[in-house]
Each structure stands twice: as C-alpha cells, then as structure tokens.
Amino acid sequence: MKKIAVLIGSARKGGNTELLTNAFVKGAQEHHEVTMIFAAKVKVNGCIGCNACYSDEKHRCIQKDDMEQIYSQLKDADAIVIATPVYFYNVSSQLKCIIDRLHNPIRDEFKVKQLFLLAVAADTNPTVFDSIKVMYQSVLHYFHLKDGGMITVPGVKDRGDIVGHKALEDAYQLGKNIE
C-alpha cells in the first residue's frame, strides 16, 4: 500500500478538476491510502524568496501559515498528484503558491518517487496544456521522479462539463493501477 497525496488546484466545488480527481482517487483508494489537499481551502502565501529556510536548521519557513501542515502531509507521500484547471496556460495561483513553497530544503526529506498530472481546460486545442506539461516534465527530470501518468482534458468549461467524458474512466483506471 502506497501513500498518495493529491494537490487539488481548483476552487470550484463540483468542478471539472474535482470530478476528474475524484475518479482517480476512487481507483487509487482501492489499494492505497489517499490524502487530498484542497489548495483553495488552505491559507498558503506565495514564497517571498528570503531563503531563510535554507539557513534554518529545521528548514522552517518564516511565514506561519498552513504550509507547515502541508509539508508534513507531503513528507510521507510515495506519490504526489497535481490536479489543476488551466488558468492562463498554467496551474491555478492557489496551487502555484504551494508548489513555490517547495523551494525549501525540507523537500530533500520527502520520500516521493512518482508524480501524476490531472488537468482540465476550456480550450478545445490540446496545446493549451503545453506549458503545464513542460513544467511537469522539468520537475520529473530535476527531482529524478517517475512519471505515473497524465490525463489532460480540453474542451471542458462550465461546472460538470466533464460528466460522461471518457477521461473519468481513464482517471479511475490510472488511480486503480498505481504500482
């Protein structure tokens, strides 16, 4: 049994990211322990680049917010899932704040070996995901992580547009088949 941490970037309840993520999680929970972290429900400020965490012996961040609990949730995860709507060709700002705060040597204590990407966008052109994919591939390469798989769903704009989409079954299977 693996520990899977899911970072959900959408603030829209019942939105396309959430439905796609729920399908993935349903599959993953059949064999693994899943923790869901909703970026819009936590208070995490953007990194201010002071690098105080690099000189602190315990790598504490000087900003006292919910990131402290997120570091502990991510620390034990074997796999991390990035789930996001496309916002201006990138991940949502709430999710980006969490990602930027991983510019902290505490990440060297993380066990994570594998990453997954789930993303949705209104644009019907699949190139809408290109910049997120470049970020994802760069992170895999830099941290020597394994690509668990990615599901990107273009053409879903309004809440629930993804209902009935084949991607939901694909996400379920991806979660279910995590090794």
Ligand SMILES: Cc1cc2nc3c(=O)[nH]c(=O)nc-3n(C[C@H](O)[C@H](O)[C@H](O)COP(=O)(O)O)c2cc1C
């Ligand atoms: C601030 C904002 C920026 C967006 N930027 C893009 C974009 O650059 N390209 C795109 O195709 N869709 C964009 N969208 C649309 C969302 O990606 C789309 O509606 C998605 O289904 C929302 O997912 P959710 O239901 O999980 O919130 C944007 C939406 C918002 C609110």
